[in-house]
Amino acid sequence: MAKRISQSQIARELGVSQSLVSLVLNGRRDGISDKSYKEIWQVAVANGYVPRGMQPIHAPGSRSNYVGIVQRGGLKIDQPSNTFSHVQQGLFKVLQQSRISTTFLGGERDLNEEKLFELLGQRDPLQGIVILGEVSESFMRALGELRVTLLNVYASAPGLCHSVGPNEKQSVDQIVDHLVELGHERFAWLGGNCKLGRHQMRLNALRECLAVRDIKLDDKFVVSVEKGDRQEGFDCADELMKRVGDDHSQAPTAWVSYNGLMARGAHQFALLRGIRIPEEISLAAVDRTRVCTEIHPNLTSASSNPELVGMEAAKLLCKSDDESDKNRILVDLVIASEFSEGETSGPVAG
């Protein structure tokens, strides 16, 4: 580690006295020329001068004023209508009671190890960082280098940090239960974000929940695409109907979609094609965000309440420093799923 620079060195470099440097760096302005003031600060900062006596970064268990937020790659701040904005709302609700505020650090793509250090090096330490969604392991390790409590929501990084997530199995089970009770036996899957583990979890859960009830999910009616927005829901429904073709006897009567946004897209597709929901097709989504109820018809849906996910995450972060460092026990919370019957599901036709 290079030796720290001293005020005297700064003074020598500029040909002034150490006294002057001291005065300037402590903010004295009267009786000091603007030129000196600026030059001295400039040299001080450029040479990485740091104050003596205390490095606030090392303060233990001091509640910091900030919690950082990092998003998985592929998301930008301006596409938030999904789950994560609810998570943030939950975080905010709890954290504001401790006068902690949340700060957005960036997305997986915007950040690398170097940038993270730059970003966090100089300011007061964060209470923790919440990672929204699934990020690469290398990225997670880079975050780990920061020696800050990490917490991953809607994804887990086993062994690397805490996590809070939804109960996918239960959500899908609630949906299937409801649809089977209505008489549905032929299901379709409208899948999005298919590269994410989350998609696989939901689809697998669907297969298993159907299997338990002696129903097989026909691969022909499993449509999955890369993203998970409204348009993708529309496209999936389109593709699904193409696969169904003219033989309607075996066509699925219940569509389960990866999330609420896609369900809305699929619903719009149905409206355009004159497919009546819920009379002909029942539509349900694994979701519990605002999109389910933002407009009629409300979506039949089940998932863990993302606001609760955020609230639990916040509680975990607030607690984390009481015991902290020693007992590095990682917590994985699974939030219970809630089911809501909407206007997009009904008894099977005929």
Next chain:
Amino acid sequence: MAKRISQSQIARELGVSQSLVSLVLNGRRDGISDKSYKEIWQVAVANGYVPRGMQPIHAPGSRSNYVGIVQRGGLKIDQPSNTFSHVQQGLFKVLQQSRISTTFLGGERDLNEEKLFELLGQRDPLQGIVILGEVSESFMRALGELRVTLLNVYASAPGLCHSVGPNEKQSVDQIVDHLVELGHERFAWLGGNCKLGRHQMRLNALRECLAVRDIKLDDKFVVSVEKGDRQEGFDCADELMKRVGDDHSQAPTAWVSYNGLMARGAHQFALLRGIRIPEEISLAAVDRTRVCTEIHPNLTSASSNPELVGMEAAKLLCKSDDESDKNRILVDLVIASEFSEGETSGPVAG
């Protein structure tokens, strides 16, 4: 001003040596008992010990590490699909280059003067605060007490702070121009957030733009409601069609909506009722957010790009301290509007 406390005083208070205090406050952990470490930090912080050599606050043109964000009442973080998330994206884009991050302070409702002081009293000062939307003057004054640069987007508080906003007149003019060119002469307004000045500005702009072209906006076809979300668009369209009644001869052929969300709601209403867009009705929105293009049909729309609004706001904040305090000149920026022809507008029927 009270005299600053020294390491030796901390040491005396705890009955340890100054050396130990020095080691601890510089973050040394090996060979130091946890008890000492915590006690020393605790006393140091409690007594307001500050490091020597430099007070970064006084650095000239020192950028703070944070910009605060405050939302108008009536919005929560989890209902962001609208304009402001784009604004935040723009802020982020520019600010991250200066290693500044944004931090959410709360909504107009969550905050009062006292809370603001609590929130900001102890941490390093903010580079500035961005106020999203229209807030009460008393709230704005409370913010003013913080002695931080303020900037209002999508609203202006004349004489109190900077502002950056869209060019409503131009947006509406572009829309009207486009629709009139297509032959439309009978217009309807689907208005939302009617209590906000923004709504009035847009509606007035529409009246004026039509007047210039010798078209009168029939008050019968001006529908305005309190909120401005998808459902409200649906409801407005519903109400509008009720007012049209059976006499279709004078029915409006062009619907202009307050924003994109409401246009989507109105579009869904049209789909349900079998009203064909754009064949029977042309639909346009004052908007430039993702909602315009998130799914087909793209909306015909015009407005200032909210991301640009955010970017300009960020630039203003970064600049604001170079000259800063002395010349307290308030800036009001108006961002040019962009028009985009979508799939929801077409030549008038007949």
Next chain:
DNA sequence: ATTCTCGTTTCATAGTTATTAGGTCGTCAA
């Protein structure tokens, strides 16, 4: 009991920073 070891703390002092009284150098008016 003695010696060793290890974790913790202090001593002693070199290295840095704060502060006050005073110096230098233009400028301006008598």
Next chain:
DNA sequence: TTGACGACCTAATAACTATGAAACGAGAAT
């Protein structure tokens, strides 16, 4: 020319902090 003044800066030194070597004390090993 002179001296008063103000803006800017430094010398000198008091005050504070950092750090390697040494000390201390509680077990563990001999």
